[in-house]
Amino acid sequence: MTAVIEVHNLTKHYKDKNALDNVSLDIDGGAIYGLLGRNGAGKTTLMSILTAQNFASSGEVRVFGEHPYENTSVLSRMCFVRESQKYPDDATPRHAFKAARLFFKNWDQDLAERLIEDFQLPLKQTIKKLSRGQLSAVGVIIGLASRAELTFFDEPYLGLDAVARQIFYDRLIEDYAEHPRTIILSSHLIDEVANLIERVIVIDNGRILLNEETDAVRDRAVTVIGDAAKVDAWAVGREILHRESLGRVASVTVLGHLSAQERANITASGMDLAPVSLQQLIVRLTQKAGAENGASIAGVPAGNQEVR
Structure with missing residues (x-):
């Protein structure tokens, strides 16, 4: 075009x-x-x-x-x-x-x-x-x-x-x-x-x-939910947009397309997959960008900043 x-x-x-x-x-x-x-x-x-x-x-x-x-x-x-x-x-x-x-x-x-x-x-x-x-x-x-x-x-x-x-x-x-x-x-x-x-x-x-x-864009991210230890272990090395937890259960939203085999492995390990809406993805992207921008200005690691 x-x-x-x-x-x-x-x-x-x-x-x-x-x-x-x-x-x-x-x-x-x-x-x-x-x-x-x-x-x-x-x-x-x-x-x-x-x-x-x-x-x-x-x-x-x-x-x-x-x-x-x-x-x-x-x-x-x-x-x-x-x-x-x-x-x-x-x-x-x-x-x-x-x-x-x-x-x-x-x-x-x-x-x-x-x-x-x-x-x-x-x-x-x-x-x-x-x-x-x-x-x-x-x-x-x-x-x-x-x-x-x-x-x-x-x-x-x-x-x-x-x-x-x-x-x-x-x-x-x-x-x-x-x-x-x-x-x-x-x-x-x-x-x-x-x-x-x-x-x-x-x-x-x-x-x-x-x-x-x-x-x-819709395929760029996914949310994985389950036992906090399993979720955190799975998320190691991935680009995390958002993480939250309640007791022993955690959910993490990560960037990246998952193959059919990866999805099957997640389900087999007892975790659940949830889609990320366009709004959720954009909110998380802008929050991440804001945190990184704040870190570059203040010299504080982005992970230590609270996003409101």
Whole structure:
């Protein structure tokens, strides 16, 4: 596949902190990406720079092979849906959709009207008087109905209840299946979006920890549960993401793919295997990265630090 986004050594510095720290990655076209990480990890900063709404301190960005800043031919092919989107005081959802229809060449009015009905959105109410969920619905409708070649959703579900979030996920998958494009979905509700995304990008403290296919990520770790002595003996020499114990029983989550024979040996020795969800894996990876980063700063072995 052809890369629609190319990022090389991207850094964004704010006062005494790097929001992005020497980030490099390529994003291929025609897939749904999950840009995952904790609040403040750098997700919004990265998307803002990619969509020319912010400036990098250093590094290079190319979108569709060109620099995006003040580049109409690039910007007209992108849609960035963000929770903090501002509208004129007297604007209504109807005004917002009319403007979007003029800007996005692939705009689908039938889809927009269907989504308006799905979300029960009042069209004549001024946007500044909408609830937080209704405001999120305005962004979701624009993002989906735009059918832009490259669409960014930055935490689009904020304010949406569980039913409305599921409507968004269902409509996203339905429309993507009929009209493939590149979608980047930023979220910290990892389990909710796990079945939507085809590739996972994990960012933490401004650094990319992971950029892989979702199915490959799920196979990267496993949890072994059983007698603490047996579990600890089995885990020797393996990369441990997390360990916890209760009495004589322990569980350890380790990185690495296990063969069928290894799994059979674990079961035969009286221990149990448990899958690691995408959310569990990403939480453990970011905890491990945070502990290692703290160790490098403080000079304290990471294993002696408590992760909260």
